[in-house]
Amino acid sequence: MGMAMWLRTGLLMALLTGLLMGIGYLFGGPNWAFMMFLFSLAFNFITYWYSDRIVLSWYNARIVDEHEAPELYAIVRDLAERAGLPTPRVAIVPTETPNAFATGRDPKHAVVAVTTGLLKLLNRDELEGVLGHELTHIKHRDMLIGTFAAAMAGAIIQLAYWARWMAIFDGFGDDRDGDNVIVAVMIAILAPIAAMLIQAAVSRSREFLADEGGAKISGKPQALASALMKIEGAVRYRPLQEGNPATAHMFIINPFRGVSIANLFSTHPPTEARIEHLRKIAEEMGIYF
Incomplete structure (x- = not known):
């Protein structure tokens, strides 16, 4: 892992620890702050070593081998060779909502996941563009920091839910109920906003870089642009109903549109801007569409 990625990951870990403490x-004074410190240490350790298993479990994704998905596996292996990467494991997510994401702590432990809906919707060229995009995330080591951001946002949102219920039931049950109700309400309101800001801080520019990499690895920028349009339209019609909204930024297109609080802050650049960016890349490659 490069120094810049270590710094970004370390910053997220420190931010998570500070927020939880x-x-x-606010919940219970110094004792609770210390408990949250210990929790954050365990949380960071588990997220680092088991990030792929955590994310895959959220979506009931199943690792498949070459015999189960020969065409998909062949595409991933070919693109990985072109990108100079070890072939990642391949997983399939059982949902009709078309989408894809990558996870894992480094290229040697990476997983590329696609939904059954994506395999039905896209042709081979479009699928190559999407998989090239995800392999670029792996090459740039975006997956670990994306998983940390997702886990952090999910933890903070869960705390906000607890705070909301505590506010409903008049605080924390001591002689400072009035003050505690105010604190609980503040946490319930501000924590989800903080979580979404953390997601946005992962940097939408990484999607432009992944699009560019996907176009160049596959050699088919127009196919990736077509795939983005198809996925965007399908997600509007059939957004993902299950899963963890805190992972929205990990997908090639936000799958929770119209469903989750994550829409308060955009996790991706506008699809139109991404397609225009791909058009310019295509022109540089001598391809016009």
């Missing part, structure tokens, strides 16, 4: 202090 701050929320813990």
Whole structure:
């Protein structure tokens, strides 16, 4: 892992620890803050070593081998060779909502996941463009920091839910009920906003870079542009109903549109802007569409 990625990942870990300790202090003073510190240490350790298993479990994704999905596996292997990467594991997510994501702590432990809906919707060229996009995320080591951001956002949102229920039931049950109700309400309101800001901070520019990499690895920028349009339209019609909204930024297109609080902050650049960017890349490659 490069120095820049270590710094980004370390910053997210420190931010998670600070946020959880701050929320813990508001909940119950120094003792709760210390408990949150210990929790964050365990949370960071587990997220680092088991990020792929965590994300795949959220979507009931199943690792498949070459015998189960020969065409898909062949595409991934070919694109990985072109990108100079070890062939990642391949997983299929059982949902009709078309989409894809990559996860894992580094290229040697990476997983590329696609939904059954994506395999039905896209032709081979479009699928190559999408998989090239995900392999670029792996090459740039975006997956780990994306998983940390997702886990952090999910943890903070869960705390906000607890705070909301505590506010409904008049605080935390001591002689400072009035103050605690105010604190609980503040946490319930501000924590999800903080979580979404963390997601946005993962940097939407990474999607432009992944699109560019996907176009160049596959050699088919027009096919990737077509895939983005198809996925965008399908998600509008059939957004993902199950899963963890805190992972929205990990997908090639936000699958929760119209469904989750994640829409308060955009996790992806506008699809139109991404297609225009791909058009310029295509022109540089001598391809016009």
